[in-house]
Amino acid sequence: xxxxxxxxxxxxxxxxxxxxxxxxxxxxxxxxxxxxxxxxxxxxxxxxxxxxxxxxxxxxxxxxxxxxxxxxxxxxxxxxxxxxxxxxxxxxxxxxxxxxxxxxxxxxxxxxxxxxxxxxxxxxxxxxxxxxxxxxxxxxxxxxxxxxxxxxxxxxxxxxxxxxxxxxxxxxxxxxxxxxxxxxxxxxxxxxxxxxxxxxxxxxxxxxxxxxxxxxxxxxxxxxxxxxxxxxxxxxxxxxxxxxxxxxxxxxxxxxxxxxxxxxxxxxxxxxxxxxxxxxxxxxxxxxxxxxxxxxxxxxxxxxxxxxxxxxxxxxxxxxxxxxxxxxxxxxxxxxxxxxxxxxxxxxxxxxxxxxxxxxxxxxxxxxxxxxxxxxxxxxxxxxxxxxxxxxxxxxxxxxxxxxxxxxxxxxxxxxxxxxxxxxxxxxxxxxxxxxxxxxxxxxxxxxxxxxxxxxxxxxxxxxxxxxxxxxxxxxxxxxxxxxxxxxxxxxxxxxxxxxxxxxxxxxxxxxxxxxxxxxxxxxxxxxxxxxxxxxxxxxxxxxxxxxxxxxxxxxxxxxxxxxxxxxxxxxxxxxxxxxxxxxxxxxxxxxxxxxxxxxxxxxxxxxxxxxxxxx
Amino acid sequence: xxxxxxxxxxxxxxxxxxxxxxxxxxxxxxxxxxxxxxxxxxxxxxxxxxxxxxxxxxxxxxxxxxxxxxxxxxxxxxxxxxxxxxxxxxxxxxxxxxxxxxxxxxxxxxxxxxxxxxxxxxxxxxxxxxxxxxxxxxxxxxxxxxxxxxxxxxxxxxxxxxxxxxxxxxxxxxxxxxxxxxxxxxxxxxxxxxxxxxxxxxxxxxxxxxxxxxxxxxxxxxxxxxxxxxxxxxxxxxxxxxxxxxxxxxxxxxxxxxxxxxxxxxxxxxxxxxxxxxxxxxxxxxxxxxxxxxxxxxxxxxxxxxxxxxxxxxxxxxxxxxxxxxxxxxxxxxxxxxxxxxxxxxxxxxxxxxxxxxxxxxxxxxxxxxxxxxxxxxx
Numbered sequence: 001x002x003x004x005x006x007x008x009x010x011x012x013x014x015x016x017x018x019x020x021x022x023x024x025x026x027x028x029x030x031x032x033x034x035x036x037x038x039x040x041x042x043x044x045x046x047x048x049x050x051x052x053x054x055x056x057x058x059x060x061x062x063x064x065x066x067x068x069x070x071x072x073x074x075x076x077x078x079x080x081x082x083x084x085x086x087x088x089x090x091x092x093x094x095x096x097x098x099x100x101x102x103x104x105x106x107x108x109x110x111x112x113x114x115x116x117x118x119x120x121x122x123x124x125x126x127x128x129x130x131x132x133x134x135x136x137x138x139x140x141x142x143x144x145x146x147x148x149x150x151x152x153x154x155x156x157x158x159x160x161x162x163x164x165x166x167x168x169x170x171x172x173x174x175x176x177x178x179x180x181x182x183x184x185x186x187x188x189x190x191x192x193x194x195x196x197x198x199x200x201x202x203x204x205x206x207x208x209x210x211x212x213x214x215x216x217x218x219x220x221x222x223x224x225x226x227x228x229x230x231x232x233x234x235x236x237x238x239x240x241x242x243x244x245x246x247x248x249x250x251x252x253x254x255x256x257x258x259x260x261x262x263x264x265x266x267x268x269x270x271x272x273x274x275x276x277x278x279x280x281x282x283x284x285x286x287x288x289x290x291x292x293x294x295x296x297x298x299x300x301x302x303x304x305x306x307x308x309x310x311x312x313x314x315x316x317x318x319x320x321x322x323x324x325x326x327x328x329x330x331x332x333x334x335x336x337x338x339x340x341x342x343x344x345x346x347x348x349x350x351x352x353x354x355x356x357x358x359x360x361x362x363x364x365x366x367x368x369x370x371x372x373x374x375x376x377x378x379x380x381x382x383x384x385x386x387x388x389x390x391x392x393x394x395x396x397x398x399x400x401x402x403x404x405x406x407x408x409x410x411x412x413x414x415x416x417x418x419x420x421x422x423x424x425x426x427x428x429x430x431x432x433x434x435x436x437x438x439x440x441x442x443x444x445x446x447x448x449x450x451x452x453x454x455x456x457x458x459x460x461x462x463x464x465x466x467x468x469x470x471x472x473x474x475x476x477x478x479x480x481x482x483x484x485x486x487x488x489x490x491x492x493x494x495x496x497x498x499x500x501x502x503x504x505x506x507x508x509x510x511x512x513x514x515x516x517x518x519x520x521x522x523x524x525x526x527x528x529x530x531x532x533x534x535x536x537x538x539x540x541x542x543x544x545x546x547x548x549x550x551x552x553x554x555x556x557x558x559x560x561x562x563x564x565x566x567x568x569x570x571x572x573x574x575x576x577x578x579x580x581x582x583x584x585x586x587x588x589x590x591x592x593x594x595x596x597x598x599x600x601x602x603x604x605x606x607x608x609x610x611x612x613x614x615x616x
Numbered sequence: 617x618x619x620x621x622x623x624x625x626x627x628x629x630x631x632x633x634x635x636x637x638x639x640x641x642x643x644x645x646x647x648x649x650x651x652x653x654x655x656x657x658x659x660x661x662x663x664x665x666x667x668x669x670x671x672x673x674x675x676x677x678x679x680x681x682x683x684x685x686x687x688x689x690x691x692x693x694x695x696x697x698x699x700x701x702x703x704x705x706x707x708x709x710x711x712x713x714x715x716x717x718x719x720x721x722x723x724x725x726x727x728x729x730x731x732x733x734x735x736x737x738x739x740x741x742x743x744x745x746x747x748x749x750x751x752x753x754x755x756x757x758x759x760x761x762x763x764x765x766x767x768x769x770x771x772x773x774x775x776x777x778x779x780x781x782x783x784x785x786x787x788x789x790x791x792x793x794x795x796x797x798x799x800x801x802x803x804x805x806x807x808x809x810x811x812x813x814x815x816x817x818x819x820x821x822x823x824x825x826x827x828x829x830x831x832x833x834x835x836x837x838x839x840x841x842x843x844x845x846x847x848x849x850x851x852x853x854x855x856x857x858x859x860x861x862x863x864x865x866x867x868x869x870x871x872x873x874x875x876x877x878x879x880x881x882x883x884x885x886x887x888x889x890x891x892x893x894x895x896x897x898x899x900x901x902x903x904x905x906x907x908x909x910x911x912x913x914x915x916x917x918x919x920x921x922x923x924x925x926x927x928x929x930x931x932x933x934x935x936x937x938x939x940x941x942x943x944x945x946x947x948x949x950x951x952x953x954x955x956x957x958x959x960x961x962x963x964x965x966x967x968x969x970x971x972x973x974x975x976x977x978x979x980x981x982x983x984x985x986x987x988x989x990x991x992x993x994x995x
Contacts, residue, residue, distance in 0.1 A: 017923070024803070024935065025919055028915055028942050031942070032945070032946070036908060038949075038955050039901055042953060043862060043865055043866055047864070047866045050864040051866070054861070054863075
C-alpha cells in the first residue's frame with residue numbers, strides 16, 4: 001500500500017489562520033464588550049447604590065467603651081483606678097513583612113517571648129484589618145522611639161486606652177479581685193454590643209460580682225475612617241455611660257494592719273462591723289498583685305503563682321475551709337443554754353478526758369498534756385469558755401446530738417455560703433447525720449459527735465463564716481450577711497435583711513462574759529493579748545488539727561513538720577459593751593491560737609484606737 | 617564562514633552594514649506608540665493608587681524602561697533563531713521549575729521563587745513565553761491543521777509546566793501559561809471537533825476537579841465569587857470593596873487622586889492586581905473605555921502582525937501572544953469587577969510590578985520580530 005504523504009500546504013494554512021484570526025477577533029470583541037457592559041452596569045446602572053455604599057464605607061459606627069467604675073475604700077482611698085495605657089498593635093494587612101517588623105519592633109521596645117506568643121495566638125483570631133495588640137503599657141520612652149520610627153513601620157499602631165490599675169498593688173487583690181482580658185468563653189456569654197470596644201472584664205472578687213455595675217454602658221460615634229479603622233473625623237457621638245463607682249466597707253488601714261500582722265505566714269483575717277455586716281478587712285496571705293492579671297499574666301509569673309506551695313491565688317478568707325476548732329464553743333454555749341441542757345451554773349466533772357457511756361476510748365482534753373489533769377474538778381460554762389474546756393463541750397455535744405447541734409449552729413451561718421458579695425465563696429461543712437449519709441453513705445457514730453462539738457471532725461468553716469458568726473454573737477443574735485460594698489454610685493447599698501437568732505438575753509450575757517474571760521480572765525486562753533488593752537474584748541481561741549493524732553500519741557510541735565503543725569484560730573469582738581468590730585483570724589500551721597490572737601488584737605486596736613493613733 | 621570573513625577583513629564591515637541597512641531597525645512603530653500610551657496612562661493611575669508616592673511611580677517607570685529595552689533588543693533577532701532555541705530553553709525552564717519544587721523559596725504559603733544568591737527569580741514567568749514558543753516550534757514544521765497525535769504532544773508540552781506551576785500554587789500563572797499554549801494550537805488550526813470535544817470533556821470533569829483537585833483556597837475563591845456577601849469582612853471583602861470603588865466612580869469618576877475607596881485604604885492591592893478599580897473610581901467609565909480602546913488597538917495590531925507573518929512559526933506565535941495578552945485583560949478586569957474568580961492576574965502594563973512588565977514587553981518584542989519578517993503582499 002502506498003503511504004499517503006501529506007505535504008505542507010501554505011495556502012491552506014493561511015486560509016485556516018485567517019479564519020482562526022477572525023474567530024479570535026470576534027471573541028475578543030465580544031469579551032471586551034462584556035467587560036464594558038459589566039463596568040457600565042456597575043458605574044452607570046449601579047452608580048447610586050455603590051456611591052451610597054462608598055459613602056457608608058467611610059462612615060463607620062464605632063463603639064466607645066465606657067469608663068469602668070472606680071473602687072474606693074470607706075474613706076475614699078482609691079483601690080481600683082483606670083490608667084491610660086498605650087498599646088502597640090499591628091494591622092496584619094498593612095504590615096508587608098511581619099517577621100521583619102516584629103524584629104524591628106524588638107529593637108525599639110521590649111517584646112518578650114510571652115508577648116510574642118500571645119500576639120501570634122491573637123493573630124489567628126483577628127481579621128487582617130483589625131489591630132492585633134503586641135505590647136501593653138508602653139513607656140513614654142518607648143512611645144517616643146516608636147513615633148520617630150513610625151515611617152518605616154507601616155501597619156504599626158499605638159493606641160491609648162484606659163486600663164485597670166490597682167494602686168495598692170497586692171494589698172487588696174483578694175478583697176476586690178481583678179480584671180483580665182475577655183476570653184473566648186466569656187465572649188460567647190457576653191452581650192456582644194455591650195462589650196464592643198471593651199477588652200477587660202472582672203475575673204474574680206468584687207470586680208466580677210459587680211461587673212454589670214462597674215462596666216457601664218457602651219457609647220457610639222459615627223466616624224469617618226479608612227479601612228483600617230483609623231479615625232479621620234468624628235461626625236456625631238453618643239457618649240458612653242461610665243460604670244458606677246463603688247465605695248467599699250473596707251478600711252485601708254485595717255487591711256494593711258491585718259496584712260502586715262500576718263506577715264509571711266499563710267492565713268486570713270476577716271473583720272466586720274457587727275451592726276451592718278460591712279466587711280472592714282478581708283485579707284488572705286500570701287498576697288499577689290492583681291495588676292499582673294490585667295493584661296494577661298506571663299506564663300512564668302503565672303506558673304510561679306500556681307505552683308507555689310503557699311497557693312497565693314487561693315483566697316483563704318472565703319475559700320479556705322478549716323476545722324474551726326474551739327472557736328465554735330461560744331456557739332455551742334448558745335445551743336446548750338437555749339436547749340436547756342446546761343445553765344450558767346451547771347457543771348461537768350473534768351478529769352482531763354471524757355468517755356462515752358459504754359465505751360473505753362478516752363477523748364482527751366487539750367489541757368491533759370500540759371497539766372496532766374483537767375481544768376478543774378467541776379467546770380461550768382464560764383470556765384469552759386475561758387479556758388476552752390473540751391470535756392464540758394464533749395458532754396454537751398453528746399447530750400445535744402449532732403442533728404440538734406446542726407439545728408442550733410446553722411443560723412450562725414455555718415455550713416452554707418454567707419452570701420458575701422464576692423466570688424468563689426465556699427460553704428464549709430456543718431455535719432449532721434443526714435449530711436453524712438448523703439455525702440459519705442455512712443451512718444453517724446456517737447464518737448464523731450464529740451469531735452464536732454469542739455469544731456473538729458467533719459466540721460469545716462471559712463474565716464468569713466467565723467467572722468459573721470462572731471458578729472452575730474456580738475450583736476446578740478442579729479446576723480448580717482457580710483457585705484464588702486457600702487455604696488454604689490452615690491447610693492448606699494441596702495443591706496440584706498438581718499436574720500435574728502432568738503435567744504434569751506441571759507444567754508448572750510453568759511456567752512459574752514465567758515468570751516470576755518478568754519481575754520481578760522486570769523486563766524483565759526488569750527490572756528497574752530490582754531496586756532495594755534484599753535477596752536474590753538471578747539474572744540475565743542481555737543486550734544485546728546491538721547493531722548490526726550492517734551490515741552495515746554502526744555502532739556509535739558517541734559517534731560512535726562511545719563506543714564503539719566496545727567492551725568491557730570482566734571475570733572473576737574470589741575468593745576464588749578457596744579461592739580463595733582468582729583474579727584476572725586486563722587494562721588495556717590501557726591501551731592496554736594497564740595499565733596492568731598495577737599493579730600486580732602492589732603486589727604481591733606487599729607480600728608478602735610484610730611483616733612488615738614492619729615493624735616499620737 | 618567565520619574563517620572566511622577573517623580572511624577577508626575588508627568584506628566584514630560591508631556585509632554587516634549592508635544587511636542591517638537592508639533589514640532596517642526591526643520594530644513596529646504603531647505597536648510601540650500604543651504601548652507607550654498605555655504605560656503612560658498606567659503611570660498616571662499608579663501615582664494615585666500609590667497615594668502620590670513618586671518613588672513607586674519612578675520604580676515602575678524604571679521597569680518600563682527596562683521592559684522596553686528588552687522588547688527592542690528581542691525584536692532584533694531573526695525569528696528562526698528563536699525557533700531553533702525554543703525547545704532547549706523550554707527544557708531548561710522545566711528544570712528550573714523542578715528546582716523551585718525542591719529548592720524554591722516562597723511567601724504567603726506559595727513556593728514560586730528560586731533564590732540565586734540574593735536575587736530572586738521566578739521561573740514560571742519565563743515559561744509564559746517559552747510554552748507558546750515551544751508549541752509553535754513543534755507545530756511549525758508539521759502539516760497543519762495538526763492531527764491528533766501532534767495535538768496530544770502539544771498538550772503534554774503545555775500541561776507539564778502548567779501542572780508544576782499549579783502546585784506551587786499559582787493558579788493565575790498556570791492559567792495564563794495553559795492558555796498561551798492552547799492559543800498556539802488553536803491558531804494552528806486544531807479541528808473544531810477536537811475543540812468542542814475538549815470543552816465537553818472539561819465540563820464533564822468539572823465535578824471531579826472541584827472535589828479532588830482544587831485546593832480549599834481555590835474553592836473558597838470560587839464560592840466567594842458566587843456569593844461575596846457571605847463573608848463581608850473576610851474573603852468577600854476585596855471584591856465588595858473593588859465593586860464599590862468601580863461603581864462609585866460613575867461615568868466621569870471622582871477625579872484624579874480623589875478616589876475615597878483607594879485613598880482611605882478600603883481597596884486592597886490597589887496598586888497591583890486591583891488597580892483597575894482605582895482607575896474606574898477616579899476616571900469613571902470614560903477612563904475605562906479609554907483603556908479598553910487602547911487595549912483593543914494593541915490586540916488588533918497583534919492580530920494584523922500575525923496575519924502578515926512570513927513563517928508558520930511567527931504566525932501562530934503572534935496569534936498566541938496576542939490572545940494571551942487579551943486573557944490578561946479579560947481575567948483581570950473581570951475578576952476585579954466580580955465577573956470572574958480572583959486568580960491573581962495583573963492588569964497588563966498598568967499594574968505595578970517588575971516581572972510581569974518585562975515578560976509582557978519581551979513578548980511584544982517577539983511580536984515585533986514577527987512583524988519584521990512580513991510576507992510579501994499578495995503572495
